[in-house]
Amino acid sequence: MSNIIIKNIPWIKFIPVTAILFAVLVVAACTKKDNEIKGLAYDPPGSTITTDKEITLQTKKTYNFNNTGLHVSNEFEGARLNDFYQVNDSVYTALISPENAPINNSGWYAFKIWADKQQDITLNLSYDEGTHRYIPKISNDGIEWTAFDTTLIEIDTSEKFASLKLSVDQDTLWFSAQELITSSVYERWEDGIAGLPYVDKKIIGVSSEGKSINELIISESANSNDYLIIIGRQHPPEVTGFFALKSFVETITGSSEIAGEFRNRFNVVVIPLVNPDGVDNGHWRHNIHGVDLNRDWVNFNQPEPKAVKDELSKIVSTGGNIIFYIDFHSTQKDVFYILSLESTIDENYTESDNRKAEENYSLMKEWLTNLQNKLPDYNVHIIDTLSKKTSPTFDRWIQKTFNAPAVTYEVGDETNRELIKKVAECAAEELMKLLNDRQHN
Ligand SMILES: [Zn+2]
The missing domain is CATH 1.20.5 (Single alpha-helices involved in coiled-coils or other helix-helix interfaces)
Structure with missing residues (x-):
């Protein structure tokens, strides 16, 4: 048979x-496993999938309560308020939800509140898919902000619910998770910097909603091909990262001798706002397609990282040499993330590539050591094990593609604003000094 x-x-x-x-x-299955894209330890499930996801847009409206004469609005750039309802004559609840979920815990909110006549109210912040993270910032004009007194905020044990007392009257009170730094604020700041004779501004791409992704090119150097690259705000609520970026860039464009020498030797490319749609829609983390942009640096499914990639690739393909990168972010406290040495060298790389990786690592360490020496009262907190070789983050893409030092500069949500400015100023000075000296040798 x-x-x-x-x-x-x-x-x-x-x-x-x-x-x-x-x-x-x-073999294919094993190889696929080795190359599998891995997010970071704290990432929610699915964050490394960067194809378009469904998001829920908030309804833009003004809530009017005729019985008390109270009004609340989310009709402005950067606002987030998903619902607002009255519990009784003096108690109101603001519902705050993310654009889509699962999502990192960064419950952004921003709204305006006013009343026909003065009254004291209790305002509840109720979070969906997250907990209370940001100390409210309040303002009378949307420009000057102060932090709300934390002793007057009650947070329940689940941290999904916070309650505070507010006095409201006819003057509009801006109430926001952080200072409002939206795309129009960036445009004004960029235009100011671009007024300097050695700064150019150009558009390198557009977001999904058609907002421009801008670049500042700082250079007084006639023949240098060496570039420092700075990017920021991949994540919408990370306003303190912008404060550091702003101070860092203004130190480079400033009038000091070190800065002048630096601009004569090096070019600086700054892409300050990578996620304008997320910022202007008051998102917690993602772009308008519900994607974490700092997990899209392998597949480039989203237009924003792709615009940055294309621009940097163009610089390199026309002879540019990228010597240092900094990506500004915010988190619970100040941290400088650098890629660990063992994750940047590899037995499969050439000897000279590995030597370069070692030099990159020591350059980052030397910079941060110098910064620590400059600021003895401040703790320069360095973590060098952030991402795996397979991480789909900007810093890893930079390291793999251009073998250059890549630093993720994280600023605490509530770090004192003057301190942020001072540390970033010193960080820029120390980096310029170090790179100027290196080129002398
Ligand atoms: Zn971030």
């Missing part, structure tokens, strides 16, 4: 082919 089968269906002939096919599949 079996003989007949062998005779009629000569499957034995296919054994070598089948075996080879099987071996290929096994």
Whole structure:
């Protein structure tokens, strides 16, 4: 019987082919596993999937309560308020939800509140898919802000609910998770910097909603091909990261001798706002397609990282040499993340590539050591194990693609604003000094 089968269906002939096919599949599966994109330890599920996701847009409106004469609005750039309702004559609840979920816990909110006549109210902040993270910032004009007194905020044990007392009257009170720094604020700041004779501003791409992604090019150097790259605000609520970026860039464009020498030797490319749609829509983390942009640096499914990639690739393909990168972010406290040495060298790389990786690492360390020496009362907190080789983050893409030092400069949500400015100023000075000296040698 079996003989007949062998005779009629000569499957034995296919054994070598089948075996080879099987071996290929096994190898492919293993290779795929090694190259599998891995997010960071704290990422919610699915964050490394960067194809478009469905998001829920907030309804833009003004809520009017005729019985008390109270009004609340989210009809402005950067606002977030998903619902607002009255509990009784003096108690109101603001519902705050993210653009989509799962999502990192960065519950952004921003709204305006006023009343026909002065009244004291209790305002509840109720979070969906997250907990209370940001100390409210309040303002009378949307420009000058102060932090709300934390001793007057009650947070329940689940931290999904915070309650505070507010006095409201006819003057509009701006109430926001952080200072409002939206795309129009960036435009004004960029235009100011671009007024300097050695700064140019250009558009390198557009977001999904058609907002421009801008670049500042700082250079007084006629013949240098060396570039420092600075980017920021991939994540919408990370306003303190912008404060550091702003101070850092203004130190480079400033009038000090070190800065002048630096601009004569190096070019600086700044892309201050990578996620304008997320910022202007008051998102917690993602762009308008519900994607974490700092997890899209492998697949480039979203237009914003792709615009940055294309621009940097163009600089390199036209002879540019990228010597240092800084990506500004915010988190609970100030941290400088650098890629660990063991994750940037590899036995499969050439000896000179590995030597370069070692030099990159020591350059980052030397910069941050110098910064610590400059600021003895401040703790320069360095973490060098942030991401894996397979991480789809900007810093890892930079390191893999251009073998250059890549630093993620994280600023605490509530770090004193003057301190942010001072540390970033010193950080820029120390980096310029170090790179100026290196080029002398
Ligand atoms: Zn971030």
